[in-house]
Amino acid sequence: MAAFPQTRTSVVRELRSRDPEVYRRAFDGLVAAYWKPVYFHLRLRWEILDAEAQDLTQEFFLRLLEKRYLDRYDSARSRFRTFLRLCLDRFITNQKKASTRLKRGGETVPLSLDFAGAEQEVREVASEYADPETRFHREWVRSLLALALEDLRRRCEETGKTTHLALFQRYDLETPDSGPASYQHLAEAFDLPVTQVTNHLAWARREFRRLLLERLRHLCGSEREFRAEAKALLGVEVA
Amino acid sequence: MTRLPDRTVEHLRRVSEWPDLSGTRYQLEELIGQGGMGWIFRATDRELSREVALKVLRTGASDLDSMARLRREARVLARLEHPGIVSVHDVGTLADGRVFYTMKLVRGVRLDQPADDSSLPDRLRLFLRICETVAFAHAHGVIHRDLKPGNIMVGPYGEVLVMDWGIAKVREAPELPARPESAPQAAEEESFMGQTIEGTILGTPGYMAPEQAKGQVGLIDARTDVYALGAILRYLVTGFDPTRPGAGPVRKAPLPLAAVVEKAQALDPAQRYSSALELAEEVARFLDARPVVAYREGPLERARRLGAKYQAAILLILAYLAMRLLVLVTREL
Numbered sequence: 042m043a044a045f046p047q048t049r050t051s052v053v054r055e056l057r058s059r060d061p062e063v064y065r066r067a068f069d070g071l072v073a074a075y076w077k078p079v080y081f082h083l084r085l086r087w088e089i090l091d092a093e094a095q096d097l098t099q100e101f102f103l104r105l106l107e108k109r110y111l112d113r114y115d116s117a118r119s120r121f122r123t124f125l126r127l128c129l130d131r132f133i134t135n136q137k138k139a140s141t142r143l144k145r146g147g148e149t150v151p152l153s154l155d156f157a158g159a160e161q162e163v164r165e166v167a168s169e170y171a172d173p174e175t176r177f178h179r180e181w182v183r184s185l186l187a188l189a190l191e192d193l194r195r196r197c198e199e200t201g202k203t204t205h206l207a208l209f210q211r212y213d214l215e216t217p218d219s220g221p222a223s224y225q226h227l228a229e230a231f232d233l234p235v236t237q238v239t240n241h242l243a244w245a246r247r248e249f250r251r252l253l254l255e256r257l258r259h260l261c262g263s264e265r266e267f268r269a270e271a272k273a274l275l276g277v278e279v280a
Numbered sequence: 281m282t283r284l285p286d287r288t289v290e291h292l293r294r295v296s297e298w299p300d301l302s303g304t305r306y307q308l309e310e311l312i313g314q315g316g317m318g319w320i321f322r323a324t325d326r327e328l329s330r331e332v333a334l335k336v337l338r339t340g341a342s343d344l345d346s347m348a349r350l351r352r353e354a355r356v357l358a359r360l361e362h363p364g365i366v367s368v369h370d371v372g373t374l375a376d377g378r379v380f381y382t383m384k385l386v387r388g389v390r391l392d393q394p395a396d397d398s399s400l401p402d403r404l405r406l407f408l409r410i411c412e413t414v415a416f417a418h419a420h421g422v423i424h425r426d427l428k429p430g431n432i433m434v435g436p437y438g439e440v441l442v443m444d445w446g447i448a449k450v451r452e453a454p455e456l457p458a459r460p461e462s463a464p465q466a467a468e469e470e471s472f473m474g475q476t477i478e479g480t481i482l483g484t485p486g487y488m489a490p491e492q493a494k495g496q497v498g499l500i501d502a503r504t505d506v507y508a509l510g511a512i513l514r515y516l517v518t519g520f521d522p523t524r525p526g527a528g529p530v531r532k533a534p535l536p537l538a539a540v541v542e543k544a545q546a547l548d549p550a551q552r553y554s555s556a557l558e559l560a561e562e563v564a565r566f567l568d569a570r571p572v573v574a575y576r577e578g579p580l581e582r583a584r585r586l587g588a589k590y591q592a593a594i595l596l597i598l599a600y601l602a603m604r605l606l607v608l609v610t611r612e613l
Contacts, residue, residue: 077283162283186292187284213295214288224309239324243307250296 053121053262056111072102073188074260075122076154077162078180079129084163086173087133091163095156101132116262120270124262126177185260189253190214196248204231208238209245299336299374306334306382314338317346317446322385325369332369336380347379353446354381356422364413364440386441391512392429392521403516404567409440411509411560417442418502418556423449425500427508428487428523429515447482449500486522487511490547503549506559510544510552513563517541536566539575 055067076098083094105111105128114124166176197206208227224242228235254271261267284292294311298321301308306323312333313320323334335353337346354371361367371381398406410432417424424431425447433441483492489507491499515521517537518529533541540562546552553559562572569589571577577585587594 246295
């Protein structure tokens with residue numbers, strides 16, 4: 042799913058491309074970041090049962106792809122994620138009005154999404170946030186961070202920085218309740234000087250931040266939106 | 281793709297917010313403190329191979345006001361060369377526009393952290409050092425305006441450091457060194473930030489003097505800090521911290537000290553000690569078992585105080601008299 046985009050072009054611009062390769066890549070990126078927020082929104086805001094919500098999630102994205110709804114997005118009027126959620130709500134309202142959903146034929150290749158895993162998380166998500174807007178937003182941030190982590194993993198593997206990744210994993214991802222392991226402890230565990238541990242961690246964090254901002258930039262409708270999202274969601278000012 | 285737990289999400293968001301120090305001589309190590317405006321990190325100065333504390337604005341507070349305030353804090357600290365005030369090494373701007381400064385890395389505990397079992401005289405001697413530091417700043421035209429136990433650091437050898445000068449008020453004083461001609465930006469910010477607008481309320485409730493809480497900026501002077509010092513003294517003597525709701529005093533204050541606290545925290549600035557040194561002198565009197573100005577003691581209390589002060593001498597005299605009596609009685613027999 043979703044090879045990391047090579048350029049910093051906005052997903053919205055790429056989705057308007059007539060080049061099928063660019064379009065497909067942008068679409069994959071969009072699905073990777075949004076399918077879980079969409080699925081949780083259908084399960085919890087619209088109270089749609091799991092099997093139907095899975096079908097509708099697939100159908101929603103395929104409809105976006107097919108009908109090119111995203112061509113109508115105007116970055117001056119709203120944030121991209123707000124536009125996408127409104128598209129989703131309108132899509133469901135129309136589905137309910139029609140009362141019978143269009144069943145897709147066998148020629149359509151379904152998206153490869155882990156609904157079984159997502160279903161296990163629904164109850165957890167429901168108990169965390171009551172407000173659908175907050176839920177959609179939080180799940181989107183969670184997806185974004187997870188994608189950036191995947192990007193970091195890929196980058197570390199490509200560049201042979203597996204120790205950097207392992208240290209980042211131990212210190213920043215697997216923090217127990219008692220707090221993170223000390224640098225000294227990590228240095229002993231990895232047989233490295235403490236200075237190298239902190240150097241590697243500094244690199245991994247810097248790279249994670251860069252990749253996260255790249256992902257965010259890709260998913261925003263405009264540079265202005267990107268700056269606003271970076272500040273609002275992650276608290277960072279981008280130059 | 282496994283769903284990231286909330287704790288990891290928060291941690292990663294925080295890590296993403298941490299300043300990117302690439303392009304500077306510093307390398308970030310770990311977060312060691314945070315306040316309303318800024319974060320403090322332990323960092324390594326790669327040029328000099330030494331550890332420093334790096335204070336940087338939080339991203340949510342990186343507006344022009346806060347940036348000017350942090351720059352100004354660095355300049356205030358640079359002016360105040362005193363063992364009780366942490367020394368500044370460097371000030372700069374990150375690629376994302378955030379201001380930072382580095383200072384000596386202080387290892388110790390904050391005064392508001394769980395207290396040790398030190399004796400009252402030890403705590404009072406520590407208070408005297410706080411007063412001396414604040415008095416030094418006053419002599420250099422700087423009013424701290426946010427004195428509280430959380431802003432006092434005590435080092436492993438009992439050294440005291442007064443921290444967080446972010447909202448200090450600076451007035452021109454003859455002792456201040458002249459500002460270099462080549463710092464027009466600094467001068468501009470100074471005039472901007474030095475004049476806190478009337479009605480602006482900065483500080484910590486419970487430690488703020490009434491004139492500060494009312495935003496009467498024009499009335500703020502050394503006695504405003506004296507009020508906060510009074511609150512710190514009360515905290516050191518009784519354990520009462522007004523910022524912790526529901527937490528009352530855990531120790532009873534000796535009456536003279538209670539009177540000193542009351543005078544330091546008088547609502548009317550004119551009724552307070554006129555300076556941090558005057559307050560320190562009062563506390564020193566108490567430590568030396570001398571009468572304090574703020575408290576009129578009764579004859580019994582006076583006798584008890586003198587008894588405690590001259591305990592050794594009185595015991596010697598009594599022993600001498602007992603010996604004489606014994607000798608006399610022995611002779612009679």
